[in-house]
Amino acid sequence: MPTLTTTPALDVDRIRAEFPVLGRETRPGVRLVYLDSAATSQKPRRVIEAMTGFYEQHNANIHRGIHRLAEEATEAYESARRRIAAFVGVHDPAEIVFTRNATESINLVASTWGRAQLQRGDLIVLTEMEHHANLVPWQMLAAERGVTLAFIPVTDEGRLDLAAYRALLDRRPRLVAFTAMSNVLGTINPTAEMAAEAHAAGARVLVDAAQSVPHLPTDAAALGVDFLVFSGHKMCGPTGIGVLYARRELLEAMPPYQGGGDMIRRVTLQAFVPNDVPYKFEAGTPAIAEAIGLGAAVDFLGGLGMAAVHAHEAAITEYALERLSEVPGLRVYGPPAAERGGLATFSMAEAHPHDVAQILDHDGIAVRAGHHCAMPIHEKLGLPATTRASFYLYTTRDEIDRLIEGLYKVKHLFA
Amino acid sequence: MDDLYREQIIDRYKHPRSRGTLDPHDYTYEDDNPLCGDRIRIDVRLGPDQRVSKAAFSGQGCAISQASADLLTEAVVGKTLDEIKAMSKDDILEMLGIELGPVRLKCALLSLKVLKAGVYGIDQVEPDLA
Numbered sequence: 001m002p003t004l005t006t007t008p009a010l011d012v013d014r015i016r017a018e019f020p021v022l023g024r025e026t027r028p029g030v031r032l033v034y035l036d037s038a039a040t041s042q043k044p045r046r047v048i049e050a051m052t053g054f055y056e057q058h059n060a061n062i063h064r065g066i067h068r069l070a071e072e073a074t075e076a077y078e079s080a081r082r083r084i085a086a087f088v089g090v091h092d093p094a095e096i097v098f099t100r101n102a103t104e105s106i107n108l109v110a111s112t113w114g115r116a117q118l119q120r121g122d123l124i125v126l127t128e129m130e131h132h133a134n135l136v137p138w139q140m141l142a143a144e145r146g147v148t149l150a151f152i153p154v155t156d157e158g159r160l161d162l163a164a165y166r167a168l169l170d171r172r173p174r175l176v177a178f179t180a181m182s183n184v185l186g187t188i189n190p191t192a193e194m195a196a197e198a199h200a201a202g203a204r205v206l207v208d209a210a211q212s213v214p215h216l217p218t219d220a221a222a223l224g225v226d227f228l229v230f231s232g233h234k235m236c237g238p239t240g241i242g243v244l245y246a247r248r249e250l251l252e253a254m255p256p257y258q259g260g261g262d263m264i265r266r267v268t269l270q271a272f273v274p275n276d277v278p279y280k281f282e283a284g285t286p287a288i289a290e291a292i293g294l295g296a297a298v299d300f301l302g303g304l305g306m307a308a309v310h311a312h313e314a315a316i317t318e319y320a321l322e323r324l325s326e327v328p329g330l331r332v333y334g335p336p337a338a339e340r341g342g343l344a345t346f347s348m349a350e351a352h353p354h355d356v357a358q359i360l361d362h363d364g365i366a367v368r369a370g371h372h373c374a375m376p377i378h379e380k381l382g383l384p385a386t387t388r389a390s391f392y393l394y395t396t397r398d399e400i401d402r403l404i405e406g407l408y409k410v411k412h413l414f415a
Numbered sequence: 416m417d418d419l420y421r422e423q424i425i426d427r428y429k430h431p432r433s434r435g436t437l438d439p440h441d442y443t444y445e446d447d448n449p450l451c452g453d454r455i456r457i458d459v460r461l462g463p464d465q466r467v468s469k470a471a472f473s474g475q476g477c478a479i480s481q482a483s484a485d486l487l488t489e490a491v492v493g494k495t496l497d498e499i500k501a502m503s504k505d506d507i508l509e510m511l512g513i514e515l516g517p518v519r520l521k522c523a524l525l526s527l528k529v530l531k532a533g534v535y536g537i538d539q540v541e542p543d544l545a
Binding site for chain 2: 351352353354355358359369370371375383384385413414
């Protein structure tokens with residue numbers, strides 16, 4: 001009996017045909033099984049072609065030339081900004097600042113807003129499940145400014161301890177910065193609820209959405225956050241392009257980030273007047289082709305519908321967790337499928353993650369082994385390293401089956 | 416399986432010949448690779464002829480790091496300290512009998528790095544082992 005649903009299922013075969021690399025073999029006769037999309041996603045042909053097309057037909061510098069190509073390049077770059085804004089529910093494209101990646105976006109906030117606003121004794125609340133990108137910039141600011149850092153603990157089930165969070169809010173932090181989805185545990189955090197509570201306590205809110213924007217529908221306005229950061233390369237876009245969303249009045253009050261061309265309105269030998277937002281934060285020639293590539297990526301994802309992308313990943317994740325639970329001696333970390341994004345981080349009793357990854361690689365299966373740029377959460381788990389399989393809109397059940405076969409091979413070899 | 420997991424490596428990992436600690440010992444050192452958590456300690460005892468009479472390793476990590484420590488602690492028996500100082504990356508790779516990419520190379524070379532640091536009595540090892 002057909003089920004009534006508002007979310008049309010993805011045509012995964014058709015989607016896979018759009019990704020040239022998914023057709024390759026890692027060695028003769030061994031088809032690639034790419035389970036490392038949380039590190040970086042693969043790129044559909046239309047993204048690659050958007051960038052090539054720009055270089056072949058329109059390449060020019062932006063925001064200054066009067067000639068035809070310069071106008072086309074500027075329009076393509078700004079059009080990408082508008083479409084990316086719409087993709088994450090931002091109505092004013094000037095609130096979208098292009099950066100290199102989520103990491104640079106956080107560094108931008110720390111070194112502009114953070115330096116201008118925070119003083120000795122001010123409190124920043126982070127979490128124990130943060131990626132190094134949302135830890136180290138604040139540690140650097142803390143060392144420079146005498147700002148205090150406090151951390152929302154992670155429970156044994158891999159969730160944030162929200163009671164402890166509320167107790168931290170009683171200390172009146174200036175900023176709460178947390179990941180929307182853990183890149184290790186997969187936990188999807190209650191972003192809107194946490195943001196509302198932070199605001200009620202008088203704090204600003206920064207959300208590291210590097211793992212969530214590629215996989216879940218995102219509505220920055222509805223989330224009510226002050227800053228939201230993500231990377232293009234994890235969402236079918238190219239490397240070298242990332243986004244900082246911030247509310248306009250915050251951007252306008254923030255000092256510039258880097259100095260140079262394009263970020264100024266006027267310059268004398270002694271001084272400068274900064275440009276309007278977002279250009280104030282985009283010094284120098286930006287990654288034009290990459291921004292255009294990311295524009296093509298959000299067109300692609302938006303065309304499929306992020307609800308459909310998420311539904312596919314949720315089904316794959318549920319299947320993967322079920323199959324992984326069959327493997328004796330294997331332990332998966334993090335919450336149940338319903339509360340997590342498309343990844344599974346695990347350990348095996350018999351074999352070190354490096355050995356697991358190496359043996360899987362022999363069968364063309366690409367997973368990540370290590371601490372996934374999140375050493376503190378591994379310390380909490382009591383493990384120096386884990387193995388992570390991560391999924392995306394192109395991941396199939398067959399690929400999960402091949403992962404499981406590979407894991408049995410590991411067990412056999414190390415038994 | 417492929418060359419990387421030759422029987423010798425799995426066998427050494429599962430049944431190491433020289434795992435343990437030595438008390439007394441003349442040299443000991445311990446270090447880790449924070450990227451993957453491989454940790455190795457090596458103890459060395461010298462005989463009256465100032466050659467290694469016994470060496471042992473302890474620690475944890477991947478098969479490559481542990482197998483290479485086991486092979487190394489066996490291979491240094493009978494060597495002088497100068498001979499140990501002269502050992503190189505190639506000696507380890509020859510013992511393992513495999514080729515390794517840059518990430519796994521660090522796993523394979525941790526034991527030599529630890530042994531040399533112990534023998535030199537300082538943290539100073541060649542850059543290509545660091």
